[in-house]
Amino acid sequence: MTHVEEAPLLVEERGRVLVLxxxxPQSKNAMILQLAEALAGALDGFDATPSMSVCVIRGAGGTFCAGMDLKGFARGKIPTVPGWGFAGIVARPPVKSVIAAVEGFALGGGFEIAFACDLIVAAENATFGLPEVKRGLTANGGGLLRLQNRVLYSFTMELVLTGRMLPAAEATELHLVNRVAAAGRTLEVALELAEAIAKNAPLALAVSKKVMVNSVDWTVEEKFARQQDHVAPIRTSSDAAEGARAFIEKREPAWSGN
Structure with missing residues (x-):
C-alpha cells in the first residue's frame, strides 16, 4: 500500500477568514522548509485576495509549533524563505490582520510565529518560550526584536537568557495574549475574534495596522504628518462613503475594498 504524505499546511476559507x-502533528508541527514555503505562499495569496480580511494560524494535533525542526537543521535545511524570513512570516508578516490560535506548545520559532501575528488566542494549557540558548542557538526569528516591545525589558531578558517556559496564565497577566480559551477551543474563540474584525472595512483595517506597526520609530514631530499620508486616501474611499450610508440607513455595510 502506497503511503501518501499529507500536505504540511492545510488551507481553509471561512467567509472572509482564512484558516491556515x-x-x-507527528513532529509537533516543527517548522521545515516545505512548510515555511507553503505558509509564505498562502499568506502572500491572502494579502492579494480582496475577499479575505483576517487570517487565523493554528497547529494540528493539539500543539501550535515546537519551533524549528532540529533534524532538518542538522542536515543544513533552514526553514527560511527569502523575503519572508523564518517560517515564511516572521520578517514580513501580512499587511492584513493575523491571529495565532495557540494550543499546547509555542516554543522557539513557534513562539516567534505567534508573536509575528497581531493577536493571540491561547488555550489554558498553552506554553510559550524561547529555549534557543539551551541548544546553543539564538532566537533569530523575531523573538529578540519583538518581545522587548511588548513587555518590560528586564522580563524579556530573563525569558531570553534562561530559556524558561511561559505558561498561558502568566502570558495573559503580561497582556501578551488577547483571549484565553479552554483546551481544544482556541480555533472557535479565534474565529469569533476574526469575524468581529472581518465585519469592518478592509482598507481601513490594513491602513490602521500599517500605521500602528510603522509609527513605532517615527519621531514625535513627524507622527501626525506621516500618519496623514497613510490615512488620507481612506477618507475618500468608496468604503468610507458606504460606511456613512449604512449608518444612516441603519444596515450592515457592504464593503468593496475600494
Whole structure:
C-alpha cells in the first residue's frame, strides 16, 4: 500500500477568514522548509485576495509549533524563505490582520510565529518560550526584536537568557495574549475574534495596522504628518462613503475594498 504524505499546511476559507493549519502533528508541527514555503505562499495569496480580511494560524494535533525542526537543521535545511524570513512570516508578516490560535506548545520559532501575528488566542494549557540558548542557538526569528516591545525589558531578558517556559496564565497577566480559551477551543474563540474584525472595512483595517506597526520609530514631530499620508486616501474611499450610508440607513455595510 502506497503511503501518501499529507500536505504540511492545510488551507481553509471561512467567509472572509482564512484558516491556515500547520500540519505536522507527528513532529509537533516543527517548522521545515516545505512548510515555511507553503505558509509564505498562502499568506502572500491572502494579502492579494480582496475577499479575505483576517487570517487565523493554528497547529494540528493539539500543539501550535515546537519551533524549528532540529533534524532538518542538522542536515543544513533552514526553514527560511527569502523575503519572508523564518517560517515564511516572521520578517514580513501580512499587511492584513493575523491571529495565532495557540494550543499546547509555542516554543522557539513557534513562539516567534505567534508573536509575528497581531493577536493571540491561547488555550489554558498553552506554553510559550524561547529555549534557543539551551541548544546553543539564538532566537533569530523575531523573538529578540519583538518581545522587548511588548513587555518590560528586564522580563524579556530573563525569558531570553534562561530559556524558561511561559505558561498561558502568566502570558495573559503580561497582556501578551488577547483571549484565553479552554483546551481544544482556541480555533472557535479565534474565529469569533476574526469575524468581529472581518465585519469592518478592509482598507481601513490594513491602513490602521500599517500605521500602528510603522509609527513605532517615527519621531514625535513627524507622527501626525506621516500618519496623514497613510490615512488620507481612506477618507475618500468608496468604503468610507458606504460606511456613512449604512449608518444612516441603519444596515450592515457592504464593503468593496475600494
Amino acid at each position: 493549519t500547520l500540519n505536522r
